[in-house]
Amino acid sequence: MPDAIVVPTPPDAARLIAQAREVLRIEADAVAGLIPRIGDDFVAACTLILSCPGRVVVSGIGKSGHVARKLAATMASTGTPAFFVHPAEASHGDLGMVTRDDVFIALSNSGKTDELLAIMLPVKRQGARLIAITGDPASPLAREADVHLDARIDKEACPLNLAPTASTTAALALGDALAVALLDARGFGEADFARSHPGGALGRRLLTRVSDVMRSGDAVPQVAAGCDLTAAILEVTRKRMGMTAVTHPDGTLAGVFTDGDLRRLLERTTNLASLKVDEVMSTQATTVGPQDLAVEAVRRMEERRINQLPVIDGDRRLVGAVHIHDLLLARVI
Numbered sequence: 001m002p003d004a005i006v007v008p009t010p011p012d013a014a015r016l017i018a019q020a021r022e023v024l025r026i027e028a029d030a031v032a033g034l035i036p037r038i039g040d041d042f043v044a045a046c047t048l049i050l051s052c053p054g055r056v057v058v059s060g061i062g063k064s065g066h067v068a069r070k071l072a073a074t075m076a077s078t079g080t081p082a083f084f085v086h087p088a089e090a091s092h093g094d095l096g097m098v099t100r101d102d103v104f105i106a107l108s109n110s111g112k113t114d115e116l117l118a119i120m121l122p123v124k125r126q127g128a129r130l131i132a133i134t135g136d137p138a139s140p141l142a143r144e145a146d147v148h149l150d151a152r153i154d155k156e157a158c159p160l161n162l163a164p165t166a167s168t169t170a171a172l173a174l175g176d177a178l179a180v181a182l183l184d185a186r187g188f189g190e191a192d193f194a195r196s197h198p199g200g201a202l203g204r205r206l207l208t209r210v211s212d213v214m215r216s217g218d219a220v221p222q223v224a225a226g227c228d229l230t231a232a233i234l235e236v237t238r239k240r241m242g243m244t245a246v247t248h249p250d251g252t253l254a255g256v257f258t259d260g261d262l263r264r265l266l267e268r269t270t271n272l273a274s275l276k277v278d279e280v281m282s283t284q285a286t287t288v289g290p291q292d293l294a295v296e297a298v299r300r301m302e303e304r305r306i307n308q309l310p311v312i313d314g315d316r317r318l319v320g321a322v323h324i325h326d327l328l329l330a331r332v333i
Helices: 013-032 040-050 063-077 114-126 140-144 166-185 190-196 201-207 229-239 259-266 294-304 324-329
Strands: 056-059 082-084 103-108 129-134 147-150 222-224 243-247 253-258 308-312 318-323
Touching (some): 013 166, 040 129, 040 166, 056 063, 103 114, 114 129, 114 140, 129 140, 129 166, 222 229, 229 259, 243 308, 253 259, 253 308, 294 324
Parallel strands (some): 056 082, 056 103, 103 129, 129 147
Antiparallel strands (some): 243 253, 308 318
């Protein structure tokens, strides 16, 4: 006889929703409970880190270890050089990463984690300063620390009050508060953030310059001032940028002729053979410099509702051209 098919009992939707809401309420209360505890100890922790000539070493094990890794990563990306060390590995050689110039941050909800306590004395003998983030101000780890940050909670969000839930959320939030306070104290700005996130969208927007994305050399559409309009039209067609720059003999920009100019001209006349480009070009062309940020080129295009810009240097010499498609390909927009 084949085994009977077991049909799972449909979940109780109301119970699921109620449980989820209770978890969120408990964890929100845990974070809110940290607010009145932010005071002199928090300032002391920030002062230790800001005056630290070395780096911040963050450590923890289990769920606290995951929070410690996240804190180290957040600090490193916001102006505070930091890295994570696993406490068990530290006892077997990785403690050599810690120097007397460093600040060591240890995370443990109980404050009694054996692996952390085992390395506290060597860390202090090394000369590093110690910050502990625990849920028990009277714990051994808290007592060993130069500064203790209190992350205690009333209860875990787990119905059994066992699985680290609210405690890790509180530690995570307190770590974020520390990282952001340090960011602000250092005057860390968008440009600094971009330098540590060159692969991100903000990094591209704040680090990419027009010279990085512009077309140059033979790819730049340009004709000489005084040439026949038909020559300018052919250049617009060949270079496929929807425009051509018009230059004086010394290479400076005289004007720009676009396919929009051509359409407007054809509304008035079809006799193009007798015209010179100077008669129909725009002499008040919107331009951009090679060292301008690429986002500035985007802003000018949007402001003027155009898709391309000639790029000129400080002497108004034509050095390139940039199209909206170039900026899209560079993922600036």
